[in-house]
Amino acid sequence: MNSLNLGKLGFGGAGIGNLYRAIPDGEALATVLAAWDAGIRYFDTAPHYGLGLSEQRLGAVLRDKPREEFVISTKVGRLLEPNSTGGQDPEGFDVPALTQRVWDFSEKGVRRSIEDSLERLGLDHVDIVYLHDPDVHDLHAGISQGLPALEKLRSEGVVRAIGVGINSAEAALECVEAADLDLVMLAGRYTLLEQPSVPLLERCAERRTGVVSVGAYNSGLLARPEVPDDAHYNYDQAPPDVLERARALAAICRDFAVELPTATLQFPLRHPAVVNVTAGATSPEQVATNAARMEAPVPAELWSALEAAGRD
Template identity: 65%
Template sequence: MNQDNGQLRNQMGRLGFGGTGVGNLYRAISEEQAAATIEAAWDAGIRYFDTAPHYGLGLSERRIGEFLAAKPRSEFVISTKVGRVLVPSPATADTKDPEGFDVPAVLRREWDPSEAGVRRSIEDSLERLGLDYVDVAYLHDPDVYSMEDAVKSALPALEKVRAEGLVRAIGVGTNTAGAAMECVEAADLDLLMLAGRFTMLEQPGSDGRPGAGLLDRCLELGTGVVSVGVYNSGILAKPELPADAHYNYSQASEEILDRARELARICKEYDVELPTAAIQFPFRHPAVVNVTVGASKPEQISQSAERMSADIPAELWQDLQQRRLIPA
């Protein structure tokens, strides 16, 4: 484990900025809007910025790097990801990226978990970011490609680059609790970025899901958890739930809608909006060190910062626990 772990976590703070939106996820935004959004994060006191080559085929890294170039390097923490290496793709240059980002597909993603691939990915990211080093390198979505490759090749490669001082910390970013547990047991990870699996609607191991005891195990091992996707792709993002709310990127079922509405109703009884409870919920577990949220507009950042700093009465959490809507 990196001896710098405690200092790094303190620098990250409670709220982080996720770079999917400024990578043109789902819709294109202008350079000016992207810069204003990142600046709003800085002005709100956010000092942890997360990005990846995957986000807009490098666009997110470039935009975040251009903004941070004017800031003292010691004052922020930046993470990016390895696993997907970007290579030229002239055959698709006149089409849009097929993986949800509104950018030309001039590059394509190739899974390369080898040590050479990990090093190349970090070097390419540094060039796009315009930085000398990144603080954290996560293995990105190993469950989408090959857990065997992750365990046998990519994770040992990350441990090696950390030992050499090329990065301060290493981790895994995944939205699968079972894969997260496998990686946590297989390598000496500083951080785990867990997407959508520790929220007010879903916890590892609940309802028969894999990953029971994941956060407890992270706490035992000293692996800090960065919680992302806390709104479960939208259903927890508004005080009042629309009928067409999305849960994990699909139309929410009536069962999930009913449960979310019950959460919203109880929160309202305590004068707390559902998204405010949702963004603070992960800190109910001591393994969680940071909640990172994406944004594509400055006002979204301001709203997230307000929600994170809002007071939530302990009685609300106790009530939700008694009703077995959240774990004790």
């Protein structure tokens, strides 16, 4: 495991890339500044987030901060190429489709992706680079081309640490076995609601590969003290059985005077392989709330009660 200190809470940059809805520039920049003011020093982004908008906005704030005081990660695997067809981005970000994503896991593509990201960020280097979504596109190409390219870049000193940003715990495990990774950024597969990734985390602990947990709120299902009927799960309407399980967790938390989102945000760090929980935000208020939840006291008895409920 690389010696980078990410802190307990990181800032995820998808929201400031206009994920699902447009955010004014001023609000986005104020959100990043709020993260800095809250003591957050790890920031994650990707070309995929708003067709480069997230990187541009993050860099607009961070390039004025002391470079040695923060850690920044971006991702490779999707190059942004000119798009002549126009319209809006078809992949969930509220931005004009001036460019289009082109998958490329080759060494040439990985190197160009990093160069393009640095230009958008206005920085001279990034600390961590993740191979983005190999499970979505082509896991074999990711393992045979993308990961060796990242290992080479790390050996050259272009980046300090490498990893994969991924949704599938099974695919992540294949990547961990195939390459010398510093980190796995795992989305939504180790949360208070469900832990299908325990075998992956145990292997990461053995190999000293750190896990950055993202998606802790399970698409918003666990983001509020009370779980509403229209809550989302895996980016869709939560089915009745999932709503019931989430409400049972909320009830246990209430018994110990702890709000569900507070336990949710802190839970992943209870596993020794998890080195950071990164959460997105689209307003300064959300950043402040996340930071307060990460530091709120949680009695050991609550964790015991939640573990007992999970075994029932």
